[in-house]
Amino acid sequence: MQAGVADFLRTKKGEFPDQEGNKSLLRFLTCGSVDDGKSTLIGRLLYDTKLLFEDQIVALENDSRRHGTAGDDIDFALLVDGLEAEREQGITIDVAYRFFTTKRRKFIVADTPGHEEYTRNMATGASTADLAVVLIDARKGVLQQSRRHSYIASLLGIKHIVLAVNKIDLIGYEKVVFSQITDDYLRFAADLDFATIQPIPLSARYGDNVIARSANTPWYDGPSLLDHLETVSIENLFAGKSFRFPVQYVSRPNLDFRGFSGQIASGRIHIGDRVTVAKSGQSSSIKEIVTFDGLLEEAVEGQAVTLVLEDQLEVSRGNVLVASDDRPNVADQFQAHIIWFDADPMIPGRSYILRTETDSVGVTVTALKYCVDINTLAHLAAKSSQMNEISVCNLATQTPIVFDRYADNRVMGNFILIDRLSKRTMGAGMIDFPLRRAENVHWQSLEVTRGARAAIKHQEPAVIWFTGLSGSGKSTVANWLEKLLLAKGRHTYILDGDNVRHGLNKDLGFTEEDRVENIRRVAEVAKLMADAGLIVLVSFISPFRSERQLARELFENGEFMEVFIDTPIEECARRDPKGLYKKAMRGEIQNFTGISSPYEPPMNPELHLNTMDETPANLARKIEAHLESRTTGPRSR
Template structure:
């Protein structure tokens, strides 16, 4: 019995070794809704014998319950894991599946077809080497087909399988196949997709899935599985210059200090000269450490820890490059941006930007243009809405190491994160650094903020009054300034209405213009704090994100958010300027509190229940707070 078990163990060991040596192909399926993506993947799993007996029984029972395939097995049920997907017959989330044949291992991402879930398609495509773009033979090339193809091109996938599916529903007509292929190639040529393998399929019936089928005698190309098993995918990352984004500074004890991460490109050996960016400090590699042993060479895709010959200050987010091919460093870029949030991308609003392992604050300019994915026409745009694609400039709050996306997807691709909700709102690809990034420098001056403040005998600060129109912000701010002036303090009051007569007279009241309005005022306020002044800012400033941006422009303890909390009913009853009346009559659009939102402060330094306070009492409360904070 022991002899039999030894043989079984040997067979298993040999099988695992053979399995380890197989190459791995990552591919995605994408296209318009109901083109058969999930059915195609389910059929591949079925045909590659990757379904257990109990799964097969459940699949047969579920297929009978759903009844969408006329009594045949509904292979899509193998992939559509969410209850909402099964109920609607669509894919919502990205579903990843693993399967293997004798020749190769595969990881496939089934991505959504609905335009609403295009953002999920971008996620699935980010690591893929091949894209299988499905087209319903009855419908031909659709808008979502073009959208997904354009995204595939942007993300850098160069090998495409055009799977013209449901050929059984058009009687395997060759003319239909060739017409769709010609339409697609005409579009693909304009976006740089040239390596296209077109295959006529019926995923449901298994036609041309594993081998060429007799139903399409006019087709002489490979089956889908034959293509996937044999397609050659160059490992471009190994040929690129060495990049190691530092994920973790490994310091288990005083005798060891290493820098851990996954190699994004290239290879490295002990003794190689390296440069750390963005700092530019140089050293040489002492050891390449892994969990099992030290390596003589490490290549793209491996997770390693580097130790260096010199003590260098390195942090998470830095990039280690070889000195013979370092990454670039900049803080302003041109980029392609895919917007992935229901809320619009608003120029000037600060977002968190994750580039490799680095997280910085970034703002986006007004788009240079957005792209019509049907015609590839460049369209003027003030903002980007859900699923729109635009060319923008990106400015970060500090220099970062990067490569153009076409050269390195890890150090050239980024995501944007909303700073309030922590949701991913955009994905982008860096093109190049803007020249002004290198040419514009901060000019050193001999008289600094502290000296200006000392001359005035005060601590500079920003008092940021926020609240609805008619809440009493300007009235209270004006009283506070009078009291500060009486004490001999040096102040300046920036009022929303007054600023719109000059500095911001070119701005309207759209969300995008409101963001820019506050950005400009925040920058002016920062300059006034640098001049040693106490600045009183009275603006509705309806969005938390912009108020946080203003706070972060100055040092801790220099920003005081004053929430003049007046209920809408009270503010509207006052209606000193008649604005609420116009808004209710539809004569004034985008009015805060009526048809544009106001995001109340969550933790202001000073919270005034203004409806119950006299102006003088409110002002005294603010003065008392400033005294306690050491400002006056």
């Protein structure tokens, strides 16, 4: 929790002062399309409620003269748009939070960007909000970005909407236009799970219907914006939420104390309550609730505490203490809605890092079921999800994770997807439910182990992964290597890209999506072969680093060897053993690596071999020597 929010919500001693403690808190955000007046509305709201200090008003007036877009009037948007780039361009880029209070309620408001490229920032602001103010420019009506933000608000669990038809002054305060926009929006939102939708005609610039009803709209008999924000009924904070406590730190200052520290994600806990360790299923009772200010009898959602258990259970950082009578899901397969943020598309079969409140694990999108048409909410078949698209997918994690359905618990039901190599945040997800197949499919324990299979062959299993451009010499070097190994009595098998496409992968083409699936399947086959004790030679272009990294992570330390067969593309094209480069250059072959599709060279391969300097036989001997040194020397496990 940010320091400003914490100071706003509580005193230094962790208790609400009397006059503030009786007030409820409303978290809301402004969203909508570009230039609909989101920042201006918040600035006007703070100004008209007299919640600005005199020096803030003076600074706002000065900034309006330098950067303002409202002529001689105060540009209220500058009160919220604090970044220099925002002021120079006249747009909102980052999420800006403002904290204020009135006689009836406390507020935390998030001003979010309207530009499509900053959809991730809007989703961030919506993730903790109870209500969304969706601004609509009265001259433009409901736009695609208005629909996108409304749909995201619905996905993220927001139940209350204010349809703020702004700039009503620019259409002469016409009731007909307001009614048309309201009808259009209500038709669109009919299938979204909103509890209330309150349309309000307003002018953020001039203050019409912002804090009081305006004489310019005598035909409007609803509340002003502030009246509605102060009176809208927000669900009980703790109603229906089970206790969830992600363990962030194991506190062991001495031999006599062992506690588990973190912030309560949901629900409440009392001394003596039974709790269960989510992943292991072990249970105990709460012995003490420790805080900086002393012991508590009870703690609730949002409080940072240290819990001491009656029994000595194994609980590590990343696990979750939960109510014993209402436990979360622990599974490695589930369905989720995903908002994709990155310019690189999301592709089924590609591996990412999934990060939740408690876990960070490898994950693969096993199926993209459909993307959502923002205008109609129709389900569209798709092979990939592009930037700012919303899709429904099945995912499989490398190990089981602890989660609730997002609809039941925002904190325990959300996750982000991170690129394995660049560490960029690629998308955000909301878990719908675990997949039943995760409960039905279990790993069968076998009595003959991989160690036994390898021992009878007198070798250690290995996977030698050849990567490089078409025509670089991968298959030639792999063939020489297999002959050398066979002469020494090694048990081997070559998985060659062309050969595999005649059978296992004959259904796949050469789109980026199919290439990802091509490598995923081959990596899994190589894993099975290594489990059989074989030395597996994999000769595939495998152009993407993320898929090669996925393959590496399937194997034990020291078992995977990446060999980069580095040949200049000009030399590959000169050799052109299959005539593919000529066809690709004539446009007869699409998605050809190095011509119309990228190749991402390895960054840290075990071996980097240049075919321009040595013969395939010599290169094979180098690989053999590296393999022998690995198998005869100490291995890290």
